[in-house]
Amino acid sequence: MSVRTRFAPAPSGSLHVGNVRTGLFSWAFARHHGGEFILRVEDTDASRVTEQAVHGVMESLHWLGIEWDEGPDVGGPHAPYRQSQRTAVYHEQAERLVERGDAYRCYCTPEELEAQRAAALTRGVPSGYDGRCRRLTAAEQSAFGREGRPFALRFAMPDRQIVFDDLVKGEVRFAAGSLRDFVILRSDGSPTFLLAVAVDDMLMEVTHVVRGDDLLDSGPRNAAVIEALGGTPPHYAHVPQVLGRDGKPLSKRHGSTSVEAFRERGIVPEALMNYLALLGWSKDAETTFLSKEDLIESFDLSRVSSNPAAFDEKKLEWMNNHYIQRLDDDDLAARCMHFFSEEGLLPEPKTLREAMPIVKERMTTLRESVGLLRFLFTDDVEPNERAAELIAKAGTDYLRSVADALETVDPWEVSGVTEALDVAATAAGLNRREGWQPVRAAVTASNVSPPLPESLALLGKERTMTRLRAVAGQ
RNA sequence: GGUCCCAUCGUCUAGUGGCCCAGGACACCACCCUCUCAAGGUGGAGACACGGGUUCAAAUCCCGUUGGGACUACCA
Numbered sequence: 001m002s003v004r005t006r007f008a009p010a011p012s013g014s015l016h017v018g019n020v021r022t023g024l025f026s027w028a029f030a031r032h033h034g035g036e037f038i039l040r041v042e043d044t045d046a047s048r049v050t051e052q053a054v055h056g057v058m059e060s061l062h063w064l065g066i067e068w069d070e071g072p073d074v075g076g077p078h079a080p081y082r083q084s085q086r087t088a089v090y091h092e093q094a095e096r097l098v099e100r101g102d103a104y105r106c107y108c109t110p111e112e113l114e115a116q117r118a119a120a121l122t123r124g125v126p127s128g129y130d131g132r133c134r135r136l137t138a139a140e141q142s143a144f145g146r147e148g149r150p151f152a153l154r155f156a157m158p159d160r161q162i163v164f165d166d167l168v169k170g171e172v173r174f175a176a177g178s179l180r181d182f183v184i185l186r187s188d189g190s191p192t193f194l195l196a197v198a199v200d201d202m203l204m205e206v207t208h209v210v211r212g213d214d215l216l217d218s219g220p221r222n223a224a225v226i227e228a229l230g231g232t233p234p235h236y237a238h239v240p241q242v243l244g245r246d247g248k249p250l251s252k253r254h255g256s257t258s259v260e261a262f263r264e265r266g267i268v269p270e271a272l273m274n275y276l277a278l279l280g281w282s283k284d285a286e287t288t289f290l291s292k293e294d295l296i297e298s299f300d301l302s303r304v305s306s307n308p309a310a311f312d313e314k315k316l317e318w319m320n321n322h323y324i325q326r327l328d329d330d331d332l333a334a335r336c337m338h339f340f341s342e343e344g345l346l347p348e349p350k351t352l353r354e355a356m357p358i359v360k361e362r363m364t365t366l367r368e369s370v371g372l373l374r375f376l377f378t379d380d381v382e383p384n385e386r387a388a389e390l391i392a393k394a395g396t397d398y399l400r401s402v403a404d405a406l407e408t409v410d411p412w413e414v415s416g417v418t419e420a421l422d423v424a425a426t427a428a429g430l431n432r433r434e435g436w437q438p439v440r441a442a443v444t445a446s447n448v449s450p451p452l453p454e455s456l457a458l459l460g461k462e463r464t465m466t467r468l469r470a471v472a473g474q
Numbered sequence: 475g476g477u478c479c480c481a482u483c484g485u486c487u488a489g490u491g492g493c494c495c496a497g498g499a500c501a502c503c504a505c506c507c508u509c510u511c512a513a514g515g516u517g518g519a520g521a522c523a524c525g526g527g528u529u530c531a532a533a534u535c536c537c538g539u540u541g542g543g544a545c546u547a548c549c550a
Contacts, residue, residue: 010550042550110548117546126476128546152548169479178477186548193550216479217545240480240543247542278486278499285488288499305487308543312485315500325513361513372511421509436509448511 003035004207007061007068008197010042011053014258015060017311018212018242018250021276025239026210027066028277028299038204039071041082044196054082060259064269065292070204078204083196090191093199093229094153094184102228103184105151106133107144128180129154153185155194155225164220167208167237167301172216179220194218198225206234210301213238214249237301240280240308250311257311266339266366268327271320280309289322317364324363329356336369343370345377352377355458358450375444376458381467387441391471394438398428399472402439403465412461418453442471 007023009015030037039061041054058073070076080086097103106129108116113129120127134156136144144151162174184195201209201222209222216238223233244254251257256265262272274290282305283290283298290298324332333353340347352373359372375381383391391399405424409416425435436452443464449455456464 012550044550106548108548113548121475123475126546128476154548172478174477180546183548188548190548192548197550212544213479214544215550217477218550238479243543245485249543275486280486282487284498286498307480309487310485312500315486318500321513359512362511364512418509425509432509434509440510446510450511452509 001207003030003033004038004205005030005035005210006038006040006201006204006206007066008040008042008200008211009057011050011057013053013252014260015057016250016252016257017259017262017272017276018257020060020064020066020259021242021279022210022212022239023061023066024064024273024276025237025281025299025301025304026208027068028295029208029210029237029301031296032299035207036069037067038076038078038206039068039081040200040204041072041084042193042197043082043084044191044193056260060263063263064259064273083191083200086196086200087191089203090195090199091185091189094191094195097155097184097225097228098153100228101156103153103155104134104136105141105144106154106181106183107136107149107151108133109150126178129182131156131181134181150187152183152187154181155184155221155228157181157221157224162220162224164223164236166216166219167235168239168304168306169213169216172219174220179217179224182221184225194221195225198222199229201234202226202229202231208235208237208301210237210239213240237304239304240306242279243308243310245310245313247310249308254311262316264367266363266368267316267320268323268335268366271316271323274323275316275319279311280305321361321364324366325360327360329353329360332356332360332366336366339367339370340377343374345370345374347373347377351458355450358454358458362450372450375446375449375455379463379466381445383441383445383471384447386447387445390438390441390447396472398424398430398435399438399442399468401428402435403468403472406456406461406464406468409461412457414453414457417456421453439468443467 005026007026009019009023027037039058054072058071061068068074070078070081072081075081094103116130117127120130133154157179160176162179164172164174166172182194183192185191197218219236219238223236226233241249244250244257256262259272263269270291273292273295277290277295277299278288281299281303283303327335330353333349333356336352337347337349340352355373355376359369362372363369402421402424405420406417409420421436421439422432425432428435437447440449440452441447443459444455
C-alpha cells in the first residue's frame with residue numbers, strides 16, 4: 001500500500017513557520033516514499049476561518065514549493081477536503097459509534113461539568129470528565145429525553161491500558177482511565193476536531209499522520225475512534241514544537257513568524273525550506289545544504305529529533321545569503337524587482353541585472369538590495385550623516401580633483417575608473433581608504449556601498465560627474 | 475494537582491555502551507584578505523542539567539531530582 005500523508009492546518013490566522021515545518025516533514029515523507037500528500041482544511045470551528053485565510057495557506061505552501069495531490073482546490077477521490085463541508089459524513093459515523101455502543105449521550109450541562117471539574121480539583125483527584133452519563137440507566141436516559149434536555153455525544157474510551165506506538169516518541173503508555181471520554185458531537189450537533197480528524201484520516205486512507213506533539217494525547221483517542229469504527233488507524237509521528245528565541249512555543253507574540261512575513265522580508269523559499277528541514281531533523285552529522293530534491297531523497301522520520309527546536313533567525317539569514325549568492329543574475333534581479341517597486345523605484349531591468357554581481361554577497365535578504373542600489377535608480381540622493389562628514393572632511397578641492405581625473409576616463413569602464421581614482425588619491429597623498437570614501441559618499445550618498453569603481457561604472461559617467469560636481473560646489 | 479512528552483556548546487545538531495577528555499553548522503572572538511560593507515580563508519573560546527545505580531567500560535541503559543513543554547474544553 002502506498003504512503004498517504006496529510007497536512008491539516010486550521011487556517012485561523014496566517015501559516016506560521018512552526019506549522020509549515022510539520023507540513024514539510026509530512027510532505028517530504030510522502031514524496032520520499034513516492035506516495036500522496038493531501039491538504040485538508042481543518043475548519044470545524046468555522047467561525048474563525050475566512051476564505052482569505054484558506055487562500056493564504058495555499059499561497060504560502062505554493063511559494064515554498066510544497067505541492068499536494070488532493071486538496072480543496074484540486075479535489076480528489078475523497079472530496080470534499082474541508083471539514084466544514086463534511087458534517088454529514090461525521091454525523092453518519094457518529095451514528096455508527098452510537099449503534100455499536102462506543103458513543104453515548106451526555107446530558108451534563110456546561111455548569112455541571114464546571115462544578116465537577118472544580119470539585120475534582122479541590123479534592124486533588126484527577127480532573128476531566130468522570131464518565132457518569134455512560135452509566136445512566138435506561139430510565140434515567142428516557143427521563144432526560146422527556147425533559148428535552150440537550151445532550152452531547154461522547155466517545156467511550158476503552159477501559160484498559162493503552163499502548164500507543166509513535167514513530168518519533170516511541171511507545172507511549174496511558175493507564176486505564178487516564179484518557180477520559182471526550183465529546184465528539186456538541187449539543188448543537190456540530191462535530192469536534194477529535195471526531196472529524198479520526199473520521200477523515202480513516203476515510204481518506206491516510207497511512208501516516210505527521211503533526212505537532214501538542215497533539216500527542218489525541219493520538220490514542222483518534223486511534224480508538226478509528227478502531228471502534230472498524231478501521232485500521234494510521235501510523236502516527238508526533239514531531240516536537242518549534243520554539244521562539246525565548247524557548248516558548250512559537251506564536252504571534254514572537255513577531256512576524258508567518259511564511260508570508262518571511263517572503264515579504266526577502267527570504268528566498270529555497271533557504272526557508274532548507275532551514276526548516278534542519279529544524280528537528282538531520283540527514284547526517286555534516287550535511288547543511290539540501291535542495292528540495294535532496295530532502296525528498298533523504299528524508300526519514302526515524303531521524304526526526306524528539307526534543308523541541310528553537311527558531312534561529314540568524315542562521316536562516318546566513319542560509320538565505322548562501323542561496324542568494326548562488327542564484328543566477330537574471331533570476332536574482334527578477335526576484336529583487338518587487339522590492340524596488342514597493343519603494344517606488346522602477347529599475348531598468350538590464351541595469352539591475354548588471355548590478356547583481358556586486359551586491360549578491362552583500363545582502364542577507366532580497367529586500368536589502370534596495371538600500372544597496374538605491375543610488376543607481378534615483379537621482380534624489382541626500383547624503384546621510386556619515387557621508388556628509390566624509391565629504392566635509394575631504395573638502396571641495398579634493399573632490400574637484402577627483403572629478404577632473406574622472407573626466408578624462410574613456411571608455412568608462414572599471415579599470416579606467418579605478419586608475420583615475422588612484423591617481424587623484426595619490427596626488428593628494430591619500431591611500432585608497434582616505435581617497436575613495438569621500439567619493440563614495442558624494443556619489444552614493446552613503447558611507448557604505450558596493451565596490452566603488454564598479455558602482456561608478458554602472459552609474460555612468462554623466463551621472464557620476466553631475467553628482468561629484470554638485471558636491472564639489474561647481 | 476493529575477497524565478504524557480522533552481533534556482549534548484548561547485542556538486540547530488552528530489552521537490543508539492568502548493571510535494568521544496564529544497564532531498559539524500549558525501552566532502561570538504582573533505587574525506588574514508580588503509576602497510566601505512559584505513563575502514571568503516585560518517585559528518579560538520564554548521556542551522553531555524543534577525544525583526544515584528547497572529557495567530570491565532556510559533553522553534549513550536535504569537531510577538530519582540530539577541527544569542521546560544503539552545494535555546487536563548461541548549478549542550483545535
